[in-house]
Amino acid sequence: MANVLVVAETRGGELRSVALEVVTAARKAADASGGGEVHALVFGAPGTGAAVQDSLGRHGADLVVAVESAGLEHYDAESLAATTAERLRSGGYRAGFFAASAQGRDLAPRVAAALGVSLASDVTALELSGDALVVQHPVYVGKAIATLRLTGTPALASIRPGAVTAAEAARTPRLETAPPASDPASSRVRVREMLARGDAKLDLGEAPxxxxxxxxxxxxxxxxxxxxxxxxxxxxxxxxxxxxxxxxxxxxxxxxxxxxxxxxxxxxxxxxxxxxxxxxxxxxxxxxxxxxxxxxxxxxxxxxxxxxxxxxxxxxxxxxxxxxxxxxxx
Amino acid sequence: MKIAVCIKRVPDTEMRFAIAGDGKSLDQAGLKYDISDFDGYAVEVALRLTEKDGGEVAVICLGPDGVQETIRKAFSMGAARGVQLKADTVPFDGSAIAHALAAELRDGGYDLILFGRQSADAGNGTVGPMTAHLLGLPCVTAISHLELADGRGTAHRELEGSAESVEFPIPAVLTIDEGIARPRLPSLKGIMAAKKKTIDVRPAQLGEERLTVQSMALPPERAAGRIVGEGPDAVPELVRLLKTEAKVL
CATH class of the missing domain: 3.40.50.1220 (TPP-binding domain)
Incomplete structure (x- = not known):
């Protein structure tokens, strides 16, 4: 039985599609281990947790942990990394999954370093197997696929967007709120503003x-x-x-x-x-x-x-x- | 301004690509190597900053003696100093590499430490932010734009469909995305000067390896495609196939 923590990515208060993919992967890993729980960590302005709770539950989250603060309206790498690491450290999780999105690729290595564990990055498939997390990861710019073995607990992985198809596995998730482990106001690296990029309505990573x-x-x-x-x-x-x-x-x-x-x-x-x-x-x-x-x-x-x-x-x-x-x- | 750039030597897999007999690495026979593409951008960013404001660029490369060639390439672009962190092989695990780099960089007094966004071989993108954490330095990853003034920096990070403008204090660790500065070609003068520079060689103090390669395989072949036809007259047949066979319409 393995409990899995996921960071469910939001932007502008809304869940990103990669969040549901990561929850789906976590649900499968937890079920395959004999029925652990999936906990989804959500960061944002006040109200974010309640807004995304149903959607995360529908895809298999048993618990939504909402870390809400006006200072978390934008991505705050240092506060999110400290909070995620603290939750993984104290919560007895077997694994922690992230999306290998622009945000997840930034966040996951920070969390791994804070915990003193390694990270399987940008994986296209993953499976908990005994004391290891076994993953597939494209190498040499996609010319070969490596099967990697990651040891240590928690086993951290970031999952390539689109590699997992979001699937429903309905739950009625509990909602819990938690304070950030470090105050966003004291972060050294801070997002000052969001910049528009063209008028594209559909992002390349999400367009069918x-x-x-x-x-x-x-x-x-x-x-x-x-x-x-x-x-x-x-x-x-x-x-x-x-x-x-x-x-x-x-x-x-x-x-x-x-x-x-x-x-x-x-x-x-x-x-x-x-x-x-x-x-x-x-x-x-x-x-x-x-x-x-x-x-x-x-x-x-x-x-x-x-x-x-x-x-x-x-x-x-x-x-x-x-x-x-x-x-x-x- | 004192800048360190951590660079990686990677195989050029455009020319030749085969998996070795051990089933988990690249066949080395006849391989050529070069600096990893994003690391080339990082060297260029560092050179432009020191050309503008003065200072010096040091490059650090972990690996066997073959990496000296990669360090000399950075010399020929204009880097002043080079360090080889000697190791027989480069671990796949980014955290093992980060330990060795942090040990080298810790007392270096660098204002900026630059990395490429990710390597062209392992493609993990983890070493930069992990090294930053070990050094206790602020870190901004995958930046596409950089400005420095009065001991602070502003960088842009491309997100999916948008971007963010990020502020940070110096010293800091930055990882460099494409589009920020096209790497210069080594000049003849640079190549001559590179020959005279010496490389400091120290043993790499690698961290524990917890992420290891079990096997490596070629990606599944796509089923052979077909040419539907020539010219615009083939379009209706293509649309029919997309609808009834591929079922994507």
């Missing part, structure tokens, strides 16, 4: 569909074709290759690949992308991959489930039209 463009588009203004196709899907985000973001056609935050974002949408449409290793590293785990490229020998076609060879300036507008029709039931 991604339409990404490469050099084959020839000029920044031709990204209009990619945006129109994304709009036709209705649930798509726009991504780009490194070549494109390096040239300033798109902001750096749009970059998918080894040095950019790692994504795994249900559908990935690669437009004018030849398929450099650096790009493939960021999208190879996508559900279905479609490639449109003029060069039939482009490496992207080796990875793609479906390919169309030809002039993207003719193919993409036609695809946009057909997707629009398909979505309107035509």
């Amino acid at each position: 569909v991604i339409v990404a463009g490469g050099r084959g588009l020839r000029a920044a203004e031709n990204f209009r074709l990619v945006e129109e196709l994304a709009a036709a899907f209705g649930n798509a985000a726009v991504g780009a290759t490194r070549a494109v973001t390096d040239d300033g056609w798109r902001p750096a935050t749009d970059q998918i690949g080894q040095t950019g974002r790692m994504v795994n949408p249900n559908l990935y449409v690669a437009v004018g992308i030849s398929g450099a290793i650096q790009h493939l590293a960021g999208m190879r785990t996508s559900g279905t991959i479609v490639a449109i490229n003029r060069d039939k020998d482009a490496p992207i076609f080796k990875l793609a489930d479906y390919g169309i060879v030809g002039d993207l300036f003719e193919i993409v507008p036609r695809l946009t039209e057909e997707i629009r029709k398909a979505r309107s039931g035509g």
